[in-house]
Amino acid sequence: MTAKQLALTDIETLDEVISCLTENFNIGTQGATNQQNLFEILVRAASIGDSIENTSKVLEQSPCGNDIRYHLEKINDFEQVERHINSALKSRIPKRIKKGRHKIAIDLNLIPYYGKPNNHEEDYIYRSEAKSGTNSFYAYATVYVLTKNKRVTLAIRGVRWYDTSVAIITYLLAEISSLNIDIKTFYLDRGFFNVPVIRWLKALKIRFIMPAIRRGKKKGIKQFLKGKSSYRTTYTMSRGKDDDVTFDLWIICKYRKGKGKRKKHGAEYFAYVVYDVKINLTYVHEDYRKRFGIESSYRLKNLCRIKTNNKKPALRLLFVGISFLLVNIWVYLLWFKVSCARKGRRLVYSNLFGLKQMLAFLRQTVEEKYKTARNVYIPSD
Numbered sequence: 001m002t003a004k005q006l007a008l009t010d011i012e013t014l015d016e017v018i019s020c021l022t023e024n025f026n027i028g029t030q031g032a033t034n035q036q037n038l039f040e041i042l043v044r045a046a047s048i049g050d051s052i053e054n055t056s057k058v059l060e061q062s063p064c065g066n067d068i069r070y071h072l073e074k075i076n077d078f079e080q081v082e083r084h085i086n087s088a089l090k091s092r093i094p095k096r097i098k099k100g101r102h103k104i105a106i107d108l109n110l111i112p113y114y115g116k117p118n119n120h121e122e123d124y125i126y127r128s129e130a131k132s133g134t135n136s137f138y139a140y141a142t143v144y145v146l147t148k149n150k151r152v153t154l155a156i157r158g159v160r161w162y163d164t165s166v167a168i169i170t171y172l173l174a175e176i177s178s179l180n181i182d183i184k185t186f187y188l189d190r191g192f193f194n195v196p197v198i199r200w201l202k203a204l205k206i207r208f209i210m211p212a213i214r215r216g217k218k219k220g221i222k223q224f225l226k227g228k229s230s231y232r233t234t235y236t237m238s239r240g241k242d243d244d245v246t247f248d249l250w251i252i253c254k255y256r257k258g259k260g261k262r263k264k265h266g267a268e269y270f271a272y273v274v275y276d277v278k279i280n281l282t283y284v285h286e287d288y289r290k291r292f293g294i295e296s297s298y299r300l301k302n303l304c305r306i307k308t309n310n311k312k313p314a315l316r317l318l319f320v321g322i323s324f325l326l327v328n329i330w331v332y333l334l335w336f337k338v339s340c341a342r343k344g345r346r347l348v349y350s351n352l353f354g355l356k357q358m359l360a361f362l363r364q365t366v367e368e369k370y371k372t373a374r375n376v377y378i379p380s381d
Contacts, residue, residue, distance in 0.1 A: 008337040008353070010361035017043055017329055017362060021322075024088035029071055033063040038071055040366050042306065046322055047363040051307040059370035078124070078158060078314045085321030086155050086175055092328050094150045094335035099180045103146040105187040105291045106172060108159075109301075110137040111320070117311070124313040126159050128191075138313065140320055143172040146187070146291055149348045152331050153324045154179065158317045165197045185209060185277055187291050193273065195237055199245040202275055209279075209288050212249060212271040224251050225269040230281050250274050252285045300327045300355055330358045 021039045029035050041062055045055040052072070056065040075081060110128060113136040117125050126139035139159035145152055155175035157168055169192070186201070186208035193213045201208050212235075214221045224233060230252045238244035252270040270285050279287060305323040308316070330353075339348040 007349075008333060010365045012337075013333065013358055013361040014040075014043070014365040016333060017326065020088055020092055020325065020329060024091060025084045027071060028074060031067070033067050033071060037063055038068065040369070041068055042319075042322060043326075043362050044366040045306045046304045046319075046326060047359040047366075049303065049305060049307060058372055059367065060373045061370045072310075072315060073312075075314050075318060076312070078317060081314050081317050081321070082156070082158055085317070085325065088321070088325050089153055089155060089328055090176075090179065092325070092332040093152050093154070094332060097145060097147075097150060097152065097154075097179065097181070099182075101182040101184050103185045103187065104143060104181065104183050105146055106141060106143050106169060106189060106192065108189045108191045109140045109142065109320075111140075111316070113137055113311070115311075121311055121313060123161055124158065125161060138316055138320075140317070141168045141172060142324065143176060145181075149346075149350065150331060150335065152328045154181075156321060156324060158313065165192050165194055166200050169197065169200075183207070187288060195239045195243060195245050198237070198247055198273060198275075202245070202247070205276070207276045208273075209275075209277055209284065210273045211288070212273050214271065221249070221271050224249060224271065227251075227253060228267070229253055232281060247273050247275065250281060250284055252281075254285070300330075303355060304359055326359070326362075327355065330355050333358065 018036060018039050021043075022035060025035075025039075027035055027038060029038060041052065041055055041059070044050070044059065045052050050058075052068055053065045056062050056068055062068075110126065110131065112132045112134045113121075113125055114134055117136070124138060126137045127135055128137055128139075129135065131137075141157040141159055142153050143155050145154060155172050157163075157171050157175075159168060169188075183206060186206050188197070188208060188210040190211040190213055193210055198210075212221050214225065216222055221235070224235070230250070233249050233251065234246055235249040236244050236246040250272045252272065254268045254270070256264045256266060256268050272284055272288065274284060277284075301320070301323040303323075304326045306319040308319060310316070334348050334350055334353055335346070338350075338353040339346050341347075
C-alpha cells in the first residue's frame with residue numbers, strides 16, 4: 001500500500017479563505033454579527049452559487065438574513081471595493097508569477113442587467129450586443145496569467161460607462177505593474193478590436209493576438225474570408241478621416257468534418273490581428289483557443305458566484321470579486337499544499353483537489369460550525 005501524507009484539511013482551507021478576506025477587506029459590523037461571521041456566510045453562499053438569503057435559512061445558528069443585508073447595505077464605495085479585491089487577488093498567487101515572463105490574457109465578462117437603472121446604477125451599465133434578452137450588462141474586465149497550474153486572475157476592473165477600451169487595458173496593466181511581469185504575448189477578447197487599442201498596443205510594442213470582428217463584405221474583414229488555405233495579409237481599419245491603423249491580419253482556414261452537434265462540413269474561417277508574435281500560421285488558432293481551456297478563470301468563476309437580485313454596483317462587484325478570489329486561492333493551495341518539489345517542474349496533484357472539492361470543503365466546514373436546519377415550523381395559530 002502506498003504511504004499517504006496529509007496535505008490539507010477542510011478547516012485549513014476555510015481558514016486560508018477567511019484570512020485572505022480579513023487581511024484585504026474591512027466591512028464595519030456591529031451587534032451579534034462580526035466580520036468573520038459575515039465572510040463565512042458569504043463563502044458558504046459562494047461555495048454552491050447560493051443566495052445570501054437562502055444561506056441564512058439553511059444555517060441554523062447564522063445571523064438572520066435581515067442582519068446580513070443590513071451590513072451588506074453599507075457597502076457603497078465602488079472604487080474602494082475594487083482596490084480591496086485587487087489587493088486580495090495579488091496576495092494569493094504562486095511563486096514565479098512575479099518577475100516572470102508569461103502569456104497574459106484580458107477578458108470582458110458580462111452579467112445581464114434587466115430593468116431600468118437608477119441614476120447611480122447607470123454609471124456602471126455597459127451596452128453591448130443583445131444577449132440573454134438584454135443589451136445592458138454589468139461588465140468586469142480581468143487580466144490573468146496563462147501558465148500551467150498557475151492560471152490566476154491578477155486584477156479586475158469594474159467597467160464604468162465612460163471607460164474606453166484603451167482606458168480599461170491601461171488600468172489593468174498599471175494594476176499589475178508591481179508584479180514586474182514581462183509580457184510574452186498579450187491575448188485580447190474580441191471586444192477590444194478597434195482602432196485605438198490596436199494603435200496603442202503597437203505604439204507600446206506589446207506583442208499581441210486578437211480575433212478580428214467580421215464586418216463588411218467589400219471593404220471589411222469579410223472580404224478576406226475566402227480561399228482554400230490559411231494566409232497572411234495586411235489591412236487598414238478606419239473609423240473616420242485621418243483616424244486609421246494598419247495591421248497584420250492572419251486568415252486561418254479550417255475544414256469541418258461533420259463532427260459535433262451541428263455536423264457541418266466545408267471551410268471555416270478565423271481572422272486574427274497578430275503583432276510581433278513568433279508563431280506558426282497554422283498554429284495561431286490553437287494557441288489563441290488555449291485561453292478558453294476547461295480551467296479558464298471565467299468558467300470557474302461561475303461555479304462560485306453568489307446569486308443576488310440586488311442591483312447595487314459595489315455589492316455586485318464584491319460578489320464577483322469573491323468568485324475570482326476563490327479560484328486564485330484554489331490555485332494557491334494546489335501549488336503550496338497539494339504538491340511537492342522535485343527536480344525540474346513542481347509536481348502538482350491537481351486531480352486530487354479540484355475546485356469543486358475545495359468548494360465542498362468550504363461548504364461543509366461552515367455548515368458544521370453553524371449547523372444546518374433540520375426542522376421547519378409554522379405558526380401555531
